[in-house]
Amino acid sequence: MKILFVHQNFPGQFPHLAPALVARGHQVIALTSETNKRPSPVRVVKYRKPDEVKLSSGLTRLYAKSAERGARAALAARQLRDKHGYVPDVIFGHSGWGETLFLREVWPEARLLVYAELMYRTTGLDTDFDPEFARSGLETRVSTVARSAHLVQSMVQADAGLSPTQFQADTFPPELRAKITVCHDGVDTDRLAPRAEARFTVPGTTRIFRPGDEVVTFVNRSLEPYRGFHSFMRALPEVLAARPKAHVLIVGEEGQSYGAAPKDAKSWKQKFLAEIGDQLDLNRVHFLGRIPYADYVNLLHVSRVHAYLTYPFVLSWSLMESMAAGCAVVASDTAPVREVISDGETGRLVEFFDIAGWSKALIDGLSEPETYAPMREAARRHIVETYDLKTTCLPQLIEFVEGAGR
Numbered sequence: 064m065k066i067l068f069v070h071q072n073f074p075g076q077f078p079h080l081a082p083a084l085v086a087r088g089h090q091v092i093a094l095t096s097e098t099n100k101r102p103s104p105v106r107v108v109k110y111r112k113p114d115e116v117k118l119s120s121g122l123t124r125l126y127a128k129s130a131e132r133g134a135r136a137a138l139a140a141r142q143l144r145d146k147h148g149y150v151p152d153v154i155f156g157h158s159g160w161g162e163t164l165f166l167r168e169v170w171p172e173a174r175l176l177v178y179a180e181l182m183y184r185t186t187g188l189d190t191d192f193d194p195e196f197a198r199s200g201l202e203t204r205v206s207t208v209a210r211s212a213h214l215v216q217s218m219v220q221a222d223a224g225l226s227p228t229q230f231q232a233d234t235f236p237p238e239l240r241a242k243i244t245v246c247h248d249g250v251d252t253d254r255l256a257p258r259a260e261a262r263f264t265v266p267g268t269t270r271i272f273r274p275g276d277e278v279v280t281f282v283n284r285s286l287e288p289y290r291g292f293h294s295f296m297r298a299l300p301e302v303l304a305a306r307p308k309a310h311v312l313i314v315g316e317e318g319q320s321y322g323a324a325p326k327d328a329k330s331w332k333q334k335f336l337a338e339i340g341d342q343l344d345l346n347r348v349h350f351l352g353r354i355p356y357a358d359y360v361n362l363l364h365v366s367r368v369h370a371y372l373t374y375p376f377v378l379s380w381s382l383m384e385s386m387a388a389g390c391a392v393v394a395s396d397t398a399p400v401r402e403v404i405s406d407g408e409t410g411r412l413v414e415f416f417d418i419a420g421w422s423k424a425l426i427d428g429l430s431e432p433e434t435y436a437p438m439r440e441a442a443r444r445h446i447v448e449t450y451d452l453k454t455t456c457l458p459q460l461i462e463f464v465e466g467a468g469r
């Protein structure tokens with residue numbers, strides 16, 4: 064078949080699926096933004112960067128931006144059709160940025176599949192979860208509903224959708240949920256398998272950590288409340304006081320991937336350092352920023368306790384990867400996490416805002432590694448059995464695309 068992937072940051076969620084389909088004899092290309100500089104496993108065609116949308120109303124801004132991007136993608140698609148005679152059998156695109164909105168008008172004969180990552184809701188998700196930073200009132204609820212316009216339109220047009228977790232699929236209303244298949248992107252459990260010889264060197268220093276050292280790890284794309292950075296930071300003073308040899312390795316950029324920036328600081332990192340920094344031995348708290356993937360894997364392998372927190376929102380790949388690496392995971396007791404971790408069996412679950420509970424769980428993990436050893440083994444076994452890329456998820460993803468979402 065001729066298969067077209069669509070993603071502004073391709074390969075995005077498709078780094079393994081696209082080349083696997085090529086290996087099965089399909090003709091695979093990707094449509095992506097001209098600003099995307101990421102290496103691609105298949106040939107790419109780029110659409111022009113959308114113009115800046117200037118609107119006075121925040122209610123319409125996201126849909127306008129999404130529609131503008133969708134229009135750019137459609138223009139590039141028309142050029143592919145008219146100048147090169149290209150007509151795909153299957154289109155598989157991420158619905159989050161609007162790129163699939165108008166592709167039906169170019170290729171009505173193609174099967175249209177969308178990666179349905181999340182539907183915004185006014186209750187039960189991120190909007191009303193955190194009382195410290197939530198914006199309440201009718202205005203906020205109206206804004207949240209408005210943010211779903213392009214997601215609804217994309218799902219209505221699609222023949223089928225794919226969500227990585229049951230929780231994320233269930234954020235869509237029943238009429239649209241019926242179209243969605245649940246299958247995770249998959250975890251390379253071979254690459255992440257524990258290695259006793261692993262070493263992690265703190266960038267810019269000679270400090271080296273090894274498996275067995277007292278190391279707490281925390282990993283996210285950005286250091287922000289959506290991923291529990293504030294709860295984690297507030298738990299650290301007690302942890303470092305109780306464990307004088309412990310070190311904390313924090314991966315993540317300043318800025319935010321989700322939600323708003325702080326109003327009273329340059330970044331969430333700076334805000335919470337200002338709040339509790341004088342209570343921390345910053346010689347033992349290492350902010351690493353973004354690191355290469357190979358270094359990230361080594362970091363997981365030297366972790367004695369790995370902390371993962373999230374609002375009820377999109378689940379991070381890093382949770383499954385940390386479990387595959389055999390980490391002792393302490394995670395927030397929130398909806399998406401409970402789908403993966405069973406408390407006391409494959410990890411520990413702690414209430415998101417329970418700072419004392421977080422301190423105790425991290426201290427226990429550092430001081431009693433033998434207690435967590437069975438959970439480490441069970442966590443890796445669960446990921447291998449349920450989310451392994453090669454044996455489970457990739458075959459299911461291939462079947463989904465080759466069956467055009469049937």
